[in-house]
Amino acid sequence: MRIATVKEPPLGEGIMEGQFSRSVEEVSSMVGLEDSERKILEDADAAATELMTSEFEKYIERKYNPEVPEVLKRHGLMGVPISKKYGGRGARQLVQSLFLERMGQAGLGVVTFVDVHQCLGSLTIQDWGSDEVKERYLPGAARGEVILAYGLTEPEAGSDPASLKTTYRKDGDGFSLTGSKYLISNGSVATNMIVFAYPEEGGKGPSAFIVDTKEKGFEVDMRLEEKIGLFTSDTSLLSLDEVHVDSADLLGAEGKGFSVAYSALLNGRIGIGSGCVGVMEDCLSQVRERATSRVQHGKLIGKHQLIQRHVAFIESSLEACRWLVYRAAMKKDEYERNPNDMALRGESDRLSAIAKYMASRCAFEAADRAVQVFGGFGYSIMSPVAKHFLDTRVARIYEGTDEIMELKIASSVLGRDFEAYR
Ligand SMILES: Cc1cc2nc3c(=O)[nH]c(=O)nc-3n(C[C@H](O)[C@H](O)[C@H](O)COP(=O)(O)OP(=O)(O)OC[C@H]3O[C@@H](n4cnc5c(N)ncnc54)[C@H](O)[C@@H]3O)c2cc1C
Numbered sequence: 001m002r003i004a005t006v007k008e009p010p011l012g013e014g015i016m017e018g019q020f021s022r023s024v025e026e027v028s029s030m031v032g033l034e035d036s037e038r039k040i041l042e043d044a045d046a047a048a049t050e051l052m053t054s055e056f057e058k059y060i061e062r063k064y065n066p067e068v069p070e071v072l073k074r075h076g077l078m079g080v081p082i083s084k085k086y087g088g089r090g091a092r093q094l095v096q097s098l099f100l101e102r103m104g105q106a107g108l109g110v111v112t113f114v115d116v117h118q119c120l121g122s123l124t125i126q127d128w129g130s131d132e133v134k135e136r137y138l139p140g141a142a143r144g145e146v147i148l149a150y151g152l153t154e155p156e157a158g159s160d161p162a163s164l165k166t167t168y169r170k171d172g173d174g175f176s177l178t179g180s181k182y183l184i185s186n187g188s189v190a191t192n193m194i195v196f197a198y199p200e201e202g203g204k205g206p207s208a209f210i211v212d213t214k215e216k217g218f219e220v221d222m223r224l225e226e227k228i229g230l231f232t233s234d235t236s237l238l239s240l241d242e243v244h245v246d247s248a249d250l251l252g253a254e255g256k257g258f259s260v261a262y263s264a265l266l267n268g269r270i271g272i273g274s275g276c277v278g279v280m281e282d283c284l285s286q287v288r289e290r291a292t293s294r295v296q297h298g299k300l301i302g303k304h305q306l307i308q309r310h311v312a313f314i315e316s317s318l319e320a321c322r323w324l325v326y327r328a329a330m331k332k333d334e335y336e337r338n339p340n341d342m343a344l345r346g347e348s349d350r351l352s353a354i355a356k357y358m359a360s361r362c363a364f365e366a367a368d369r370a371v372q373v374f375g376g377f378g379y380s381i382m383s384p385v386a387k388h389f390l391d392t393r394v395a396r397i398y399e400g401t402d403e404i405m406e407l408k409i410a411s412s413v414l415g416r417d418f419e420a421y422r
Pocket of ligand 1: 116150151152153157158159160182183184185186230235394397398399400401402403404407420421
């Protein structure tokens with residue numbers, strides 16, 4: 001159920017009622033789900049429905065939506081991909097994607113929170129942490145007491161993480177980290193953040209650490225609220241001044257930080273692609289409603305063929321991207337069953353980049369076309385499609401820009417000799 005949150009906005013009608021574009025039963029018959037997997041999607045629908053009002057209100061206020069973790073906790077959805085052994089729901093990647101797709105119908109702000117906490121955060125700890133570390137963080141992450149962020153980007157290191165400036169040195173029985181992290185989602189609300197840093201003395205690649213954000217020396221310098229969209233997601237600038245990290249909180253071996261970072265991004269990109277599919281579903285249902293209720297030139301605008309072209313584009317993009325995302329997710333599941341197969345890992349990485357690249361571009365264009373179908377009301381901040389238009393732009397930037405995805409995809413076709421950089 002889409003919820004009417006705004007009464008008669010100045011430029012047009014209120015937010016219309018809608019519904020999830022496909023029932024859990026339909027999805028289940030398409031991809032084959034077990035009862036426990038169907039239950040995750042039913043819970044996702046309940047959570048997304050509950051979140052729609054606060055998401056829209058916070059978007060209008062241009063503020064982070066603190067309801068997101070609370071509602072997810074209530075529905076037992078904070079640890080969807082975390083193993084049942086640690087209190088999660090043990091979802092395979094395909095189910096995680098279907099879950100994020102449904103959350104996407106509530107907007108990309110919700111998707112960003114979930115993707116960072118679960119795909120970049122929890123899964124990375126699950127994949128790279130020792131048993132002790134998994135015991136320390138994953139049950140709390142599944143309950144929502146631990147909230148995770150992922151700190152790769154810095155003011156001078158975005159697409160090129162090799163130029164990170166954050167450093168660490170050995171400090172008693174642990175490490176001490178100093179530097180700054182920029183544009184970090186969940187940055188000011190996280191209890192823990194995965195931070196990438198080079199050794200102060202040089203000579204090795206970066207390492208990945210789990211940092212406690214309450215530790216002395218960790219500061220939130222600024223909540224970045226002057227964004228052009230994605231207002232409901234927290235984005236922060238953080239600094240670390242000799243922040244202590246226990247030796248057990250090193251993820252993977254020292255010097256393996258890039259392997260940790262890229263495996264996280266592989267999961268994260270499928271997640272963002274999935275969320276973008278959900279956004280397209282909402283665009284389609286909003287457009288369907290508008291095209292079959294608004295009359296101009298004596299007929300429903302949906303009977304004008306040029307409006308049908310927009311409907312056709314959104315529907316075709318949705319179908320194409322949905323299957324790209326599922327394919328990437330299924331390949332990831334295949335790799336999980338064969339973790340020593342590096343060819344599968346490479347293919348999984350490639351498909352995850354393609355899924356994110358296509359779904360983020362199509363979601364932005366779908367939102368743009370939805371604004372067009374809504375006409376003047378589409379240009380109002382109060383229209384639900386305007387929110388998608390503003391929010392989806394970032395999906396073409398974070399977790400690898402369009403250009404970085406293009407370089408990756410092209411070199412997978414042309415061969416390693418054509419890699420633009422190494
Ligand atoms: C809202 C938001 C949330 C974010 N959340 C997180 C987060 O949680 N954690 C995190 O670590 N980061 C996060 N980021 C950062 C994001 O991942 C980076 O912004 C992104 O990787 C691009 O880096 P940059 O902004 O430094 O751009 P730059 O790397 O400076 O790129 C500028 C332009 O140059 C292009 N470019 C760069 N190198 C090449 C090349 N070799 N060939 C061709 N073109 C190139 C880029 O594609 C881009 O168009 C977030 C960003 C935003 C906006």
